[in-house]
Amino acid sequence: MSDLFRETFVGSILNIISKGRICSYPEQRPGFRAPEHCCPDWQATHPDTYRASASSSSSDQTAVDIKTGGKGRNAEKEQTPDQRDSRVEEAPDPRTDIQPTRSTPADAEKGWDPNLVTWYSPDDPENARNWSSAKKAFVTSQLCLLTFSVYIGSSIYSAGSEDLATEFGISQIAATLGLTTFVLGYGVGPMFLSPLSEIPALGRMWIYIITLAIFVVLQVPTVLCNNLGALLPLRFIAGFIGSPCLATAGGSIADMYIPQKRAYAMGIWSVASVCGPVFGPLLGGFAVDAKNWRWTIWIILWLSGGTLAILIFTLPETSATNILLKRASRLRKLTGNDKLQTQGEIDHSRMTVREIAMGTLVRPFVLTFREPVVFLLNLYTALLYGLLYLWFESFPITFTENHGFNKGEEGLAFLGIFIGSLLTYFLFSLYSYFYLEKEFEQDGMYIVPEKRLPAAFVGGISLTICLFWFGWTSGPSIPWIVPIIGSAFFGIGSFLLYQGVLNYLEDAYPRYAASVIAGNGFFRSCLGAGFPLFANAMFKNLGGPGGVAWGSTLVGLLAAMMIPIPWVFWKYGARIRKLSKYAD
Incomplete structure (x- = not known):
């Protein structure tokens, strides 16, 4: 329930005032393992920290989870290229947890964007769907x-x-x-x-x-x-x-x-x-x-x-979009990579005021x-x-x-x-x-x-x-x-x-x-x-x-x-x- 308090009004204020020392998130704690998919530059400059806390999970599965928003390989089939490239006047379908990605040219073969911040895994505890x-x-x-x-x-x-x-x-x-x-x-x-x-x-x-x-x-x-x-x-x-x-x-x-x-x-x-x-x-x-x-x-x-x-x-x-946006902000501060963004940020950056x-x-x-x-x-x-x-x-x-x-x-x-x-x-x-x-x-x-x-x-x-x-x-x-x-x-x-x-x-x-x-x-x-x-x-x-x-x-x-x-x-x-x- 400490995680619940961290997301409340008082918990959020305490986290902001203490600069992450109180009601801290994983990204604000020493020894945090930066996710492989979104912090390649940070990993290159902090190899000892990364190896010390890295898990034995499959990198292939990590790529699939990031691509599909933590829902596995079958979820890749649920979006067409048109849907992935559409502007966000059309909201993501809440019947799935899929967050579509836009691949960069360098990562086209991998099929996922290394700068897209999403759930770390299918059972990410910050996802409200995974709460007890x-x-x-x-x-x-x-x-x-x-x-x-x-x-x-x-x-x-x-x-x-x-x-x-x-x-x-x-x-x-x-x-x-x-x-x-x-x-x-x-x-x-x-x-x-x-x-x-x-x-x-x-x-x-x-x-x-x-x-x-x-x-x-x-x-x-x-x-x-x-x-x-x-x-x-x-x-x-x-x-x-x-x-x-x-x-x-x-x-x-x-x-x-x-x-x-x-x-x-x-x-x-x-x-x-x-x-x-x-x-x-x-x-x-x-x-x-x-x-x-x-x-x-x-x-x-x-x-x-x-x-x-x-x-x-x-x-x-x-709200998943708000929780992920705050995660992206913490990761940008941790890694110095200003390109890290959530799908919601990408969508809103491409939208006009109208x-x-x-x-x-x-x-x-x-x-x-x-x-x-x-x-x-x-x-x-x-x-x-x-x-x-x-x-x-x-x-x-x-x-x-x-x-x-x-x-x-x-x-x-x-x-x-x-x-x-x-x-x-x-x-x-x-x-x-x-x-x-x-x-x-x-x-x-x-x-x-x-x-x-x-x-x-x-x-x-x-x-x-x-x-x-x-x-x-x-x-x-x-x-x-x-x-x-x-x-x-x-x-x-x-x-x-x-x-x-x-x-x-x-x-x-x-x-x-x-x-x-x-x-x-x-x-x-x-x-x-x-x-x-x-x-x-x-x-x-x-x-x-x-x-x-x-x-x-x-x-x-x-x-x-x-x-x-x-x-x-x-x-x-x-x-x-x-x-x-x-x-x-």
């Missing part, structure tokens, strides 16, 4: 904590909206704008911030820590503001700046797990994501009952601040609106996400007005969704182990994307069941436990639907996964931000038991109409992807 299962699980738990501490910022606010409206002398709809602007912020944010984590010089860890630190600071003026004009911009900026974890965490998980095993980590991260909307009303409800709406923001401050204090010591860098802007800022929008597969599935998940926030507004009517719950007890009613999600995760893990893993090819690196979609079939049906069940059991004459049991189907449905759709998009667009997932979050948040504004009026004006039955019926019918969408892509998805220049 315990280390991967620990880092995944840190990503879950980060996601929860930001995601809770939306729903916890809603518990205090009535109290805020009274204090500021505004309408309930105006008070709801504090929720809307936050959700909109963390939908727009990933479109600009998440692609930055793909830049080799930045990596993921620094983006997480810096944005979380700003998020924490923003809570102070938010909790102290006394008018809506100050509150709304602060809420939007907080959502915007806190957003990278909501999209980039999936990229961090992909850094550590091969696609065959990725679903387990993505599943538990999805459960953590559900915890935000579920536990927000619970914590916020008791806080408002005990104090006032400002205490919901204090909870966000304490939770995110505590998370920041933990993560600066425990969250390491996982190409970099296209890759980091424009591409998420291009993929979202020009790719039919991405657009329709984003629209599907966005509508369901909007329905989630729409449906949440029926909880106060059902449990406060119909069953006499206070704010804190109303928050407890959301636990049915969490329990449904948790149980579904275990069942989904069994499904993945006994069925889905067997569908992978190429040593667990590739699956036909459409085989991810059956989970979404079940998810769409479960969501519809939930909405009808909850709506028609929400009246005061029916025990409160019955609608809570029905709400568990929402946890089942949303978990399975997002597992199916998001994994499908990542597998269909592996080179642009960060951009695709950012676009999905943008779509979802835009609808999630708008629906709560008219939700309360809709449920109260449609009539029925407590005003909820017919409102839930309407929402349920909309969800039912969307059930066929993943079935369409199950049948025609492969054909549609062949027409795309971005999909694989």
Whole structure:
């Protein structure tokens, strides 16, 4: 775990300040054996050091490992000359660890570039894919904590909206704008911030820590503001700046797990994501009952601040391109060979400012609106996400007005969704182990994307069941436990639907996964931000038991109409992807 600390925010700072004496890397320690492939000049001037620490590994195998990024001889076949010579507007395929090389004329016969810095061996311990299962699980738990501490910022606010409206002398709809602007912020944010984590010089860890630190600071003026004009911009900026974890965490998980095993980590991260909307009303409800709406923001401050204090010591860098870039810098300093570069540095040195802007800022929008597969599935998940926030507004009517719950007890009613999600995760893990893993090819690196979609079939049906069940059991004459049991189907449905759709998009667009997932979050948040504004009026004006039955019926019918969408892509998805220049 000392290697893990070395890659954290504090570990990186200590390494820089001490000039490599603290939290040192192998290249910064005495007696380090410079790799044969990238330091020929250094070896020639330090033969005794080189021979003293050299291993007996085959030089032929070393050449193959360097050429293929540590994946062996078979990996050489996976790239054509066109792919090796292409400009890096097209990202490396994350289904393999291959980093293409550009041979120099002197090394054309060897087939590899002696100045290309890559993994030292297939089991290089600095490669996140080679970490132990315990280390991967620990880092995944840190990503879950980060996601929860930001995601809770939306729903916890809603518990205090009535109290805020009274204090500021505004309408309930105006008070709801504090929720809307936050959700909109963390939908727009990933479109600009998440692609930055793909830049080799930045990596993921620094983006997480810096944005979380700003998020924490923003809570102070938010909790102290006394008018809506100050509150709304602060809420939007907080959502915007806190957003990278909501999209980039999936990229961090992909850094550590091969696609065959990725679903387990993505599943538990999805459960953590559900915890935000579920536990927000619970914590916020008791806080408002005990104090006032400002205490919901204090909870966000304490939770995110505590998370920041933990993560600066425990969250390491996982991006292969960033880890290799730092290795290249150390090797250049050690050897004096300024020609040593990683593939990421080579790629970015050949890109214009326009190409970099296209890759980091424009591409998420291009993929979202020009790719039919991405657009329709984003629209599907966005509508369901909007329905989630729409449906949440029926909880106060059902449990406060119909069953006499206070704010804190109303928050407890959301636990049915969490329990449904948790149980579904275990069942989904069994499904993945006994069925889905067997569908992978190429040593667990590739699956036909459409085989991810059956989970979404079940998810769409479960969501519809939930909405009808909850709506028609929400009246005061029916025990409160019955609608809570029905709400568990929402946890089942949303978990399975997002597992199916998001994994499908990542597998269909592996080179642009960060951009695709950012676009999905943008779509979802835009609808999630708008629906709560008219939700309360809709449920109260449609009539029925407590005003909820017919409102839930309407929402349920909309969800039912969307059930066929993943079935369409199950049948025609492969054909549609062949027409795309971005999909694989």
